[in-house]
Amino acid sequence: MTASEIPALDLVPKTDEVQKAKDFKSDQEVRWCPGCGDYAILAAVQSFLPSLGLRRENIVFVSGIGCSSRFPYYMDTYGLHSIHGRAPAIATGLSVSRPDLSVWVVTGDGDALSIGGNHLMHALRRNVNLKILLFNNRIYGLTKGQYSPTSEPGKITKSTPQGSVDHPFNPVSLALGAEASFVARTIDSDRRHLTEVLGAAAAHEGTALVEIYQNCNIFNDGAFEPLKDAGTKDSHLIRLQHGQPIRFGSEDERAVIRDNDGQIRTVDAETDGNVLVHDAHAEDPGVAFALSRLADTVSLDRTAIGIFRDVQRPSYDRLAREQLEQAGDPAGSTDLSDLIAGPDTWTVA
Amino acid sequence: MKETQRRSDVVIRFAGDSGDGMQLTGDRFTSATASFGNDLSTLPDFPAEIRAPAGTLPGVSAFQIHFADHDIMTPGDAPDVLVAMNPAALKANIDDLSANGTVIVNTDEFTKRAVQKVGYEANPLEDGSLEKFSVHEIPLTSLTVGALESFDVTKKEAERAKNMFALGLLSWLYSRPVDQTRDFLTEKFGRKPEILAANLAALEAGWSFGETTEAFEVQYEVGKAALPAGVYRNITGNLALSYGLVAAAQRTGLGMFLGTYPITPASDILHELSRHKRFGITTFQAEDEIAGIGAALGAAYGGSIGVTTTSGPGLALKSETLGLATALELPLLVIDVQRGGPSTGLPTKTEQSDLLQAMFGRNGEAPVPIVAPQSPGDCFYAAIEAIRIATQYRTPVLLLSDGYLANGAEPWRIPDVESLPDLTVSFTTEPNDTDAKGEPVFHPFLRDPETLARPWAIPGTPGLEHRIGGIEKADVTGAISYDPDNHDYMVRTRQAKVDGIAHTIEPLSVDDPSGEADVLVLGWGSTYGPIAAACRKIRDSGLQVAQAHLRHLNPFPANTGEVLRQYRRVIIPEMNLGQLALLIRGKYLIDARAFNQVRGLPFRSEELVEVIRSEMLGESTTRFESLTEESLA
Numbered sequence: 001m002t003a004s005e006i007p008a009l010d011l012v013p014k015t016d017e018v019q020k021a022k023d024f025k026s027d028q029e030v031r032w033c034p035g036c037g038d039y040a041i042l043a044a045v046q047s048f049l050p051s052l053g054l055r056r057e058n059i060v061f062v063s064g065i066g067c068s069s070r071f072p073y074y075m076d077t078y079g080l081h082s083i084h085g086r087a088p089a090i091a092t093g094l095s096v097s098r099p100d101l102s103v104w105v106v107t108g109d110g111d112a113l114s115i116g117g118n119h120l121m122h123a124l125r126r127n128v129n130l131k132i133l134l135f136n137n138r139i140y141g142l143t144k145g146q147y148s149p150t151s152e153p154g155k156i157t158k159s160t161p162q163g164s165v166d167h168p169f170n171p172v173s174l175a176l177g178a179e180a181s182f183v184a185r186t187i188d189s190d191r192r193h194l195t196e197v198l199g200a201a202a203a204h205e206g207t208a209l210v211e212i213y214q215n216c217n218i219f220n221d222g223a224f225e226p227l228k229d230a231g232t233k234d235s236h237l238i239r240l241q242h243g244q245p246i247r248f249g250s251e252d253e254r255a256v257i258r259d260n261d262g263q264i265r266t267v268d269a270e271t272d273g274n275v276l277v278h279d280a281h282a283e284d285p286g287v288a289f290a291l292s293r294l295a296d297t298v299s300l301d302r303t304a305i306g307i308f309r310d311v312q313r314p315s316y317d318r319l320a321r322e323q324l325e326q327a328g329d330p331a332g333s334t335d336l337s338d339l340i341a342g343p344d345t346w347t348v349a
Numbered sequence: 350m351k352e353t354q355r356r357s358d359v360v361i362r363f364a365g366d367s368g369d370g371m372q373l374t375g376d377r378f379t380s381a382t383a384s385f386g387n388d389l390s391t392l393p394d395f396p397a398e399i400r401a402p403a404g405t406l407p408g409v410s411a412f413q414i415h416f417a418d419h420d421i422m423t424p425g426d427a428p429d430v431l432v433a434m435n436p437a438a439l440k441a442n443i444d445d446l447s448a449n450g451t452v453i454v455n456t457d458e459f460t461k462r463a464v465q466k467v468g469y470e471a472n473p474l475e476d477g478s479l480e481k482f483s484v485h486e487i488p489l490t491s492l493t494v495g496a497l498e499s500f501d502v503t504k505k506e507a508e509r510a511k512n513m514f515a516l517g518l519l520s521w522l523y524s525r526p527v528d529q530t531r532d533f534l535t536e537k538f539g540r541k542p543e544i545l546a547a548n549l550a551a552l553e554a555g556w557s558f559g560e561t562t563e564a565f566e567v568q569y570e571v572g573k574a575a576l577p578a579g580v581y582r583n584i585t586g587n588l589a590l591s592y593g594l595v596a597a598a599q600r601t602g603l604g605m606f607l608g609t610y611p612i613t614p615a616s617d618i619l620h621e622l623s624r625h626k627r628f629g630i631t632t633f634q635a636e637d638e639i640a641g642i643g644a645a646l647g648a649a650y651g652g653s654i655g656v657t658t659t660s661g662p663g664l665a666l667k668s669e670t671l672g673l674a675t676a677l678e679l680p681l682l683v684i685d686v687q688r689g690g691p692s693t694g695l696p697t698k699t700e701q702s703d704l705l706q707a708m709f710g711r712n713g714e715a716p717v718p719i720v721a722p723q724s725p726g727d728c729f730y731a732a733i734e735a736i737r738i739a740t741q742y743r744t745p746v747l748l749l750s751d752g753y754l755a756n757g758a759e760p761w762r763i764p765d766v767e768s769l770p771d772l773t774v775s776f777t778t779e780p781n782d783t784d785a786k787g788e789p790v791f792h793p794f795l796r797d798p799e800t801l802a803r804p805w806a807i808p809g810t811p812g813l814e815h816r817i818g819g820i821e822k823a824d825v826t827g828a829i830s831y832d833p834d835n836h837d838y839m840v841r842t843r844q845a846k847v848d849g850i851a852h853t854i855e856p857l858s859v860d861d862p863s864g865e866a867d868v869l870v871l872g873w874g875s876t877y878g879p880i881a882a883a884c885r886k887i888r889d890s891g892l893q894v895a896q897a898h899l900r901h902l903n904p905f906p907a908n909t910g911e912v913l914r915q916y917r918r919v920i921i922p923e924m925n926l927g928q929l930a931l932l933i934r935g936k937y938l939i940d941a942r943a944f945n946q947v948r949g950l951p952f953r954s955e956e957l958v959e960v961i962r963s964e965m966l967g968e969s970t971t972r973f974e975s976l977t978e979e980s981l982a
Contacts, residue, residue: 013809026816028828057811062647065819073816073829078808080650081818082643083673089608089640093647093655094808097606097631101651101808119643122636320631327626336599336766339625340592340729344529345582345763346384348575 008129008205011099012058019050026076032067037188037214041135042074044194052102052202059102062091064111067142068135068214071106085116088123088130095129096317102202105132109150110140113169117149120209124180126316127206131198134171134211135188139220152298157219172292172308175209176285182208183288184307188215189228193239193305200307206315226300238266238294240306245275246291248302256294264290266302280310351560352567358417359523359571360425363515364442365434365455367400367410370512375412376758377516377533381525383583383760386573387416390878391758392424392951397613397696404463409441418572422882424757426953432515434458434489437467443479451483453518455511457490485564489514496554501543510551517555524570527552579762586725586754587614589761590684591621593732595628598654600733600772601740604629606653608644610637613696614752615658615686638666642683646670649679652776652807654736658684661703662693664747665710671745672711673819675843678794678803680739680746682732683717687751689949698949699752701874702925707747708903708932714840716847718742719902721749723877726761728754731900733769738850740774743802749902751924753951754875777804780812782825793817793827801846848904857906861895862888868965869916871941873899873929876922876952883957887965894961902929910937920944920964922957 024046032038049059059077063069065084072079078101082090087105095103112120112134123130139157140146146159150171154163175183182204186197194212201208213224226232234250246256254268255275264276264287282288288308295303330336361378365371372393382389392413401408415425427447433439435458446452454474464472473479474486493514497507513534520527531549538545559565584592598605607630609619623632631648635641642657649655659667664685674681687703689695707719718738722731728750739746780789781804791813794803806813815827823830824838859869860881872880877898884896897912899905913919913933921930922944930943944960946952 028816055811057814058809060808073818075816076814078814079816079818080647080677081816081820083669083819086639086643086670089635089643090647090650092635092640093606093608093633093644093649093653094651095647096633096644097604097648097653098651098808118636119640122640320633324626324629324631330599330628336596336628337763339595339628340766341580341763342582344380344384345580346386347580348386348578 006052006203008203009052009054009102012102013055013100014053015055019053019056021047021050023056024049024076026074028073030074031070033218035217036067037137037216038068038071038135040188040191041133041194041212041214042071044191045133045198046075048195048198051199054102058100059104060094061104061106062087062094063106064108064116065142066108066111066140067216068106068108069111085111085114086119087111088116088119088128088132091130092123092126092128096320099129099317099321103130105130107132107134108141109134109136109138109148109171113149113171113174121174121178124175124178124207124209127179127181127313129206129315129317131201131208132210134209135214136171136211137214137216137220138223139216141216141219145219168297170292171209171211173289176289176292176309180209180309181206181311181313182307183309184209185211185213185305187213187224187227187305197307200310204310205318206313224300227303236299236301236303238291238302238304240278240280240291240304240308242278242280242307242310245277247275256291264294266294280307282309283311285309351565353524354567354569356569356571357419358415358421359430359569360413360415360428360447361430361432361519361523362411362413362428362442362445363432364409364411364438365512366403366437367396367398367408368403369410369434370509371410371412371434374512374516375414377530378519378525379414379758380529380533380583381520381527382414382416383581384529385526387418387571388420388574388576388760389414389416389583389758390421390424391415392753393756394950395697404435404437404458404466406437406441406467409438411438411442416571418574420574420576422878422885423951423954426955430519432519434511434515436464436469436473439473440467440469446482448481449483451485452479453485453487453515455489455515456486457488487518487558487564492558493551493554496550497547500547500550502547506544507547510548513548513551514555514558517552517557518559519555521556521559522565522568524568527556576760577762581760581762583758584726584761585756585758586722586728586750587617587686587756588621589726590722590728590732590748590750591618593729594618594622594656594736595625595630596729596766596769597733597736597772598630599628600769601654601736601774603774604631604653605656606631606633606645606648607656607658608633608635608648609641609658610635610663612638612660612663614688614755615660615663615684617755618658618684618686638663639670642667642670642681646674646677646679646681649674649681650677650807652805654682654740655680656682656684658686660686660688660696661690661706664703664706668710669712671717672713672715674745675711675715675717676819677817678743678843680736680743680805682735682739682746682748684748684750686755687749689947695949697752699875699951700924700947700949701749701751701876702928702947703749704873704902704925704928705931707749714844716844717903718744718746718847718850719749720746721874721900721902722754723874723898723900725754725757725759729761729764733772734900737770737772740772741802741853742800742846742850743805744847749874751875774805776810777806777813778810791815792825794822795825796842796846801842801849850901851904851907854901854904854906856908857897857899857912859895859897859912860884861893863893866893866895867917868920868961869895869897869913869918870920870922870961871897871899871913871929871933872922873902876924879952879954879957880922882954883961886954886958887961892962892965894965899929902932905936910939913937913939913941918942918964920961922952922960924952
């Protein structure tokens with residue numbers, strides 16, 4: 001699907017020029033640590049954007065603070081590297097006031113879920129037209145290795161020598177609880193899946209939250225290894241596809257079923273044909289929420305990836321714009337004069 | 350026909366329970382007074398609680414209006430007339446009443462229990478404590494209920510109309526027209542005909558009561574004031590500020606985006622602007638103060654006039670984003686309607702104690718221009734000036750209003766909108782430099798040599814794609830730079846840009862009619878009225894004093910030091926503990942004397958007279974704060 005066929009991008013100007021990934025590379029030297037998962041995501045985004053066919057100058061990347069938030073510097077689009085946690089707020093003002101822009105937020109687990117939790121939550125509930133890429137490496141990288149709000153319990157780090165006693169957030173569960181209209185999860189190293197999810201996010205009107213599992217090879221190396229290792233990934237990963245029965249395992253022997261009592265759970269050998277069919281468009285986020293919670297926080301077994309939820313709800317931008325349009329235009333400066341004079345005036349000669 | 354006496358000016362204070370409608374009563378009296386043609390100044394004074402327990406001192410809500418047949422500067426030091434709707438209102442306000450003042454009390458509320466509730470040992474109406482005043486004891490509630498007997502309203506609804514009875518009575522007493530109030534009520538209660546009829550009847554009954562009862566022998570008249578020719582309206586500071594924003598947006602030719610979070614006493618600006626979408630104004634009620642300014646900054650990046658409104662505690666929350674705006678060098682207007690602090694402080698009271706927060710409340714060297722209006726009507730022009738600076742210099746600007754300006758009202762000569770400054774903004778749309786190979790290139794931090802402003806190139810502009818952020822940027826190119834010399838240069842350049850604004854602002858002017866004064870009173874913001882009134886009184890007594898008032902607090906007008914050095918003594922009255930004085934002393938090494946009050950209320954001009962006079966005559970006074978080395982540390 002090209003941009004001209006995506007209603008959510010109706011107001012963003014298109015280009016006839018053929019774009020290539022390199023058109024989206026800025027002249028800045030990339031300064032992430034060698035081997036960082038961010039490189040793969042950057043390359044995937046740069047390769048993906050040409051498929052939208054949008055004018056490059058109408059794309060904006062806004063970020064907060066953290067390793068991931070350096071992202072905009074490396075994109076040859078418009079970009080704003082802001083302050084810790086506030087990117088969704090800043091991007092909201094930009095998006096609402098400029099419907100002709102495709103606005104992307106790049107953030108991390110600390111930026112989005114710790115210091116910026118409030119803004120993320122409210123952007124999601126409002127359904128502002130933002131595509132939020134949340135790079136989750138389950139660690140603080142730029143401050144050199146403290147545990148993050150997504151770190152597994154008991155995480156031993158510089159700030160938690162005896163192990164963290166925090167209970168972590170599940171970003172997908174959080175987003176679903178915050179009334180998000182589009183929630184997906186993908187993995188830095190799976191270029192094809194990542195690209196597919198980005199495409200669906202771009203096509204969505206309103207906020208799209210994409211959690212990207214990202215490896216920090218310096219402070220939390222191998223955090224997602226069970227989902228990447230050839231020996232374990234097929235048994236651990238649940239690939240959600242809208243309209244498809246949810247089966248997984250190296251032989252597709254495992255499945256997600258709905259119990260007779262309504263509970264969503266996995267079975268290791270599905271036999272009775274009672275496999276749950278994934279419905280990303282379900283109005284009720286309950287099943288998506290249950291799917292987001294199948295994973296084991298530590299072993300990552302039964303981790304679902306893909307699009308959990310993708311439902312239609314008018315964006316905040318659209319509704320706000322309609323109010324502006326309904327208000328009409330002022331009739332030149334007479335209207336301003338009338339406004340400031342008000343109904344009760346008197347004249348001093 | 351009763352006797353009519355002329356008065357040159359009158360100060361009335363309406364006081365009652367928070368639920369008694371005193372603000373509405375005051376507002377209607379003000380509106381009538383304005384359209385009658387008096388000069389006026391008002392001071393609403395109400396508690397932060399929406400409905401504090403009835404009949405208690407914390408629940409007292411008051412509205413003071415000063416109106417005159419000449420131009421006046423303040424809402425008045427001491428009321429000539431106090432309307433007290435209950436014992437709490439009497440107790441909370443009686444000490445302010447002028448000698449020989451008039452008290453109108455609602456005797457229905459002076460029950461033994463109500464009197465004791467506020468700590469009176471005996472009924473003040475009976476124990477002789479009000480002897481020095483002229484007291485009118487009127488059963489306002491029962492008279493109102495009586496007048497509304499034939500109406501289809503409950504007793505409670507009838508009682509609630511007692512403020513209209515009081516308004517009718519005071520309108521008669523001071524010969525005020527009531528037509529506008531009738532129109533206002535008709536609009537307000539149009540859908541509730543019974544309530545409308547009852548309120549109109551109560552208003553009428555109050556008027557007739559004044560006319561017929563023997564309790565009032567005299568009716569007063571205050572003639573029209575000889576104001577400069579023009580068309581006038583009555584306006585509060587928050588409304589004037591809102592209109593200033595609408596006007597400024599229109600003069601820039603850009604849309605306006607207000608990102609904000611409700612906070613007293615700034616919320617009315619949000620309420621007002623949310624009604625004017627057709628002027629291209631988007632209002633966004635954010636999840637918090639930080640998101641408010643963040644969204645405004647995001648909109649500014651996109652080419653809108655970004656505005657955020659707040660009060661002191663909210664400004665603290667916005668500090669980091671304000672610093673970002675300083676680093677990004679984008680236009681942004683932050684309006685702080687100051688209130689008593691620290692922390693939650695006095696939400697509904699006025700103070701000028703955010704000056705140093707505005708000046709310095711950010712990490713790093715982050716200079717922000719500061720503009721402060723001096724009267725309610727001036728808020729209109731201050732908003733326009735703030736947006737001129739923000740757009741012309743690509744910088745965040747702080748506008749410091751305060752609770753007194755926000756809610757206080759005065760007659761305002763309506764400007765011709767065509768005469769307002771042209772603030773047309775042009776975005777950068779073409780490359781502004783050439784690279785090493787001679788190819789055209791866009792450099793986001795290549796500055797205008799005159800203003801040092803950087804180009805404002807908005808997303809959507811082809812060929813100018815660039816990245817900006819809070820990390821230090823290399824001069825010209827804007828690429829990330831940790832180079833020591835570059836940082837030193839950029840810090841100094843951002844400061845020089847803000848300092849350079851002084852070239853485009855009016856020089857500090859001095860009001861010294863005789864030209865012989867050797868003492869100057871320097872102020873800023875809402876103290877203009879009380880200081881001007883005090884200086885007038887001093888001159889009337891035959892002494893000479895000069896007054897100067899700063900509209901720009903950062904940078905100061907270029908001639909400020911020169912002006913101040915011409916005087917033997919500079920006195921700085923402020924509603925804080927000497928914040929401007931600290932800046933003036935630090936910058937100009939002038940031994941300015943600070944006079945400070947933080948009572949949550951504007952200065953009384955008489956008090957300033959005393960302070961200024963004693964300083965002029967060289968009398969020692971303990972009223973000045975001594976800004977010794979310890980207190981400056």
